[in-house]
């Protein structure tokens with residue numbers, strides 16, 4: 001038996017005994033695989049489980065999701081992060097209903113025409129729901145294949161990427177790809193995790209990395225993308241009745257569709273960020289959003305949040321007026337809708353990001369009387 005055959009059959013035997021029992025693995029529909037795979041991107045299984053259950057209860061079918069309002073979709077997603085995934089699900093559901101009559105295509109190439117479905121998700125849907133012998137290569141699968149077959153180099157490009165795909169296709173072609181794909185995922189999440197525990201691994205007998213002492217060296221680390229260092233000001237604008245202004249980000253932007261206190265960018269990757277943050281901002285706010293003479297202040301509160309490519313620091317500005325409507329410029333490139341709401345009601349009534357949750361916590365500590373003039 002050659003290494004590929006041995007790898008596929010040993011993994012499958014191991015999986016049938018040891019595979020994780022997860023709600024999206026029990027004869028799933030393509031819709032269930034799609035929802036679970038999008039939730040699992042960048043998010044741990046244990047975090048996804050309650051979200052998945054709530055989602056399926058509220059949107060049990062692609063038709064139910066397609067007919068839902070995006071604000072409800074985002075609200076149900078709130079807390080999972082990377083909100084583009086929720087938008088992709090909603091847009092994709094509409095497309096599947098409109099173009100495919102509500103029935104998922106079973107061809108991975110056709111699935112990839114749906115926005116937000118890449119090679120991995122297409123492979124997962126084809127293998128897990130349609131029992132096709134297609135690979136589904138995620139980070140765990142990459143690590144197991146790279147170590148077992150000894151594939152080195154940057155697996156995101158060039159020859160190493162090609163070799164990875166060729167190997168994964170050969171493994172899948174042995175049949176039962178749903179089992180072998182999930183086996184690699186489970187093995188990569190257990191004994192073949194970042195720190196390998198080879199003594200417990202069913203593949204140890206023929207593993208290249210173990211044999212050559214390369215378990216720490218493989219897979220070759222990918223170059224980390226540089227992070228943008230961005231500073232923003234965020235405005236807690238209150239009316240005398242205590243209600244705050246919140247605004248909804250335009251759908252095409254980062255965190256699109258979510259609600260927040262309005263923000264403006266102060267600087268990005270600046271070597272002078274500290275002094276730029278101290279510059280007066282009432283003119284910036286006037287141009288961007290509102291003109292409230294003599295009522296601008298800044299707090300000394302800064303909130304930091306790290307996205308995949310951005311390290312963001314948000315400084316909280318405050319302003320107060322009898323009623324803000326006459327002061328607002330609503331023709332805004334960042335926001336498409338505005339509302340007034342009491343601070344305590346925001347988390348339960350609006351879809352908001354984790355960053356906004358941090359900002360609300362900070363805002364609750366502010367004594368409006370004690371903030372400094374801008």
Ligand code: SF4
Pocket residue numbers: 144147148191192193196197198201202203204205207208209210215
């Ligand atoms: S033997 Fe070790 S390195 Fe090889 S696949 Fe198993 S856990 Fe990973």
